[in-house]
Amino acid sequence: EKGGYETFMLKEIHEQADAVAETIADRTARGDGVDLGDLGTIDDAFLRDVRRIIVVACGTSYHAGLIGRYAIEGWARVPVEMDVASEYRYRNPVVGPGDLVIGISQSGETADTLAAMRLARERGATVLAITNVMGSQATRDADGVLFTRAGLEIGVAATKTFVGQVAVMYLLALRLAELRGTLAPERLAELVGELKRLPHHITEMLDAGDEEIRAIAERHYKAEFFLYLGRHIGLPVALEGALKLKEISYIATDAYAAGEMKHGPIALLDDDTPVVCVATDSPVLDKVVSNIQEVRVRGAHVIAVASAGNEEIREHAEEVLTVAETDWMLAPLLAVVPLQLLSYHVARLRGLNVDQPRNLAKTVTVE
Numbered sequence: 001e002k003g004g005y006e007t008f009m010l011k012e013i014h015e016q017a018d019a020v021a022e023t024i025a026d027r028t029a030r031g032d033g034v035d036l037g038d039l040g041t042i043d044d045a046f047l048r049d050v051r052r053i054i055v056v057a058c059g060t061s062y063h064a065g066l067i068g069r070y071a072i073e074g075w076a077r078v079p080v081e082m083d084v085a086s087e088y089r090y091r092n093p094v095v096g097p098g099d100l101v102i103g104i105s106q107s108g109e110t111a112d113t114l115a116a117m118r119l120a121r122e123r124g125a126t127v128l129a130i131t132n133v134m135g136s137q138a139t140r141d142a143d144g145v146l147f148t149r150a151g152l153e154i155g156v157a158a159t160k161t162f163v164g165q166v167a168v169m170y171l172l173a174l175r176l177a178e179l180r181g182t183l184a185p186e187r188l189a190e191l192v193g194e195l196k197r198l199p200h201h202i203t204e205m206l207d208a209g210d211e212e213i214r215a216i217a218e219r220h221y222k223a224e225f226f227l228y229l230g231r232h233i234g235l236p237v238a239l240e241g242a243l244k245l246k247e248i249s250y251i252a253t254d255a256y257a258a259g260e261m262k263h264g265p266i267a268l269l270d271d272d273t274p275v276v277c278v279a280t281d282s283p284v285l286d287k288v289v290s291n292i293q294e295v296r297v298r299g300a301h302v303i304a305v306a307s308a309g310n311e312e313i314r315e316h317a318e319e320v321l322t323v324a325e326t327d328w329m330l331a332p333l334l335a336v337v338p339l340q341l342l343s344y345h346v347a348r349l350r351g352l353n354v355d356q357p358r359n360l361a362k363t364v365t366v367e
């Protein structure tokens with residue numbers, strides 16, 4: 001059942017290339033655009049004219065939504081609002097006809113996410129569910145469904161379903177851009193091509209990077225605190241990396257927009273605090289590098305996630321986790337993988353049960 005792996009989580013980390021490939025396969029078959037298939041009552045005309053999108057989700061699914069927000073706003077120029085479902089449902093949100101509300105839930109059974117979706121639907125919004133489970137409640141409570149095709153996930157820590165969700169958000173963003181004409185046809189085709197190459201990059205990284213990541217984990221697994229920093233699309237990756245580490249290793253983590261550091265979290269740093277910085281190539285990379293320098297001055301120990309080809313980053317970070325070069329907006333799908341592995345190895349070195357961490361349930365069916 002674990003297919004030769006020591007845990008379900010490790011098996012599922014290694015299934016991520018397939019999860020992405022399956023999720024995008026037929027939807028990108030055309031090559032020059034994206035087909036989302038049957039979206040129930042959500043038709044192309046609605047998507048083309050949609051004025052606003054609101055994403056509701058919990059935990060890791062919320063982080064997938066955050067990445068989707070950058071892609072949808074960046075490529076399709078539709079404004080996207082985000083909220084964790086447990087907040088959204090109780091804040092009497094301004095929502096109604098013409099809004100597209102997207103509920104993201106691996107299980108499709110998370111009580112708060114379902115409640116947020118229902119509230120939006122009662123107020124006249126159109127609701128789209130993104131889920132990994134056919135027949136789940138979310139599929140019944142929505143006007144349309146987009147499935148991730150990650151296969152059954154057993155480990156409590158979401159891994160392959162997360163990359164599936166992020167892939168779906170990219171597909172949706174590209175489809176919206178196509179319908180709205182906000183990307184040139186060549187650019188659209190280029191991005192579809194890059195998306196299709198991601199599974200290959202994930203496989204390569206899993207084959208090549210694991211030992212190095214384990215060595216980094218060995219140096220830091222006794223730390224009491226890890227800080228994660230990122231900007232723009234690197235921020236949700238930092239948030240997800242931090243969540244993964246705290247849930248399976250029980251180490252305190254904080255994740256911050258790197259630009260917020262001086263507004264508080266920098267006070268937490270002392271000698272050797274591990275600081276994980278998401279520093280993949282992007283228009284804000286030089287800003288991230290300045291933040292890394294500030295962290296170093298305080299004696300902290302920087303572990304950077306950077307794009308292959310960025311040799312300079314080694315001058316700034318003690319340890320570098322390398323991911324393949326791709327379009328910068330797509331980098332989160334690669335950058336999250338070494339952070340999952342880092343958490344995994346840290347937790348295993350601490351002798352913990354990563355598949356069933358204490359106090360956590362795979363599906364949270366009560367609020």
Ligand code: M6R
Nearest residue numbers: 059060061105106107110157158
């Ligand atoms: O099934 P869902 O995607 O709705 O679950 C949401 C969260 O409970 C879930 O992502 C949780 O944060 C995971 N344990 C993260 O690894």
